[in-house]
Amino acid sequence: MKSTLKTIINESKKEIALSFFFVFLIVLIDQVSKIYVMNNFYLGESYNVIKGFFNFTYVRNPGVAFGFGGNFADEVRYILFRGIPVLACVWLVYLLITSLKQNKLLATAYTLILGGAIGNLIDRFRLDYVVDFFDFYHRTYHFATFNVADSAISVAAALIILDYFIQLKKGKNSSEVSSQS
Secondary structure, three states: OHHHHHHHHHHOHHHHHHHHHHHHHHHHHHHHHHHHHHHHOOOOOEEEEEOOOEEEEEEEEOOOHHHOOOOOOHHHHHHHHHHHHHHHHHHHHHHHHHHOOOOHHHHHHHHHHHHHHHHHHHHHHHHOOEEEEEEEEEOOEEOOOEOHHHHHHHHHHHHHHHHHHHHHHOOOOHHHHHHHO
């Protein structure tokens, strides 16, 4: 595996550099936007952007998606929301590098996920919560508040699903498609 990975890295240096530039860009935009919100809004403050549809609302999320796990014991949150994501980022780097030559769509998805994961991990290590601020709603129903990192991860999920269907259309069976992801 080492020699194969080393060969892939040597053959893909420009693509790897470009992918990591985009990871850096996602993290930068994510962190700058969160710092802006923390410095210009008080916790819970909401600024109406599109009446009846979209606000900027400063929220602290100690959990994960939809606030899940926010009230877990600190030790459990540390393992689930810091330890496992760090390991996942290492795995994502491997997936990103190995997919660059084979599947650009998956490589793009892994780039987005890695950037988003790092952006949210910075918050978790620095603040012990994630700063969220995009608040979409209709009347009294509010979708979970999220941030730039979450957006990158969501777009990546859509790309992975799209790639799955593209591979199926190319005539690969579902076990072949899922083993490439």
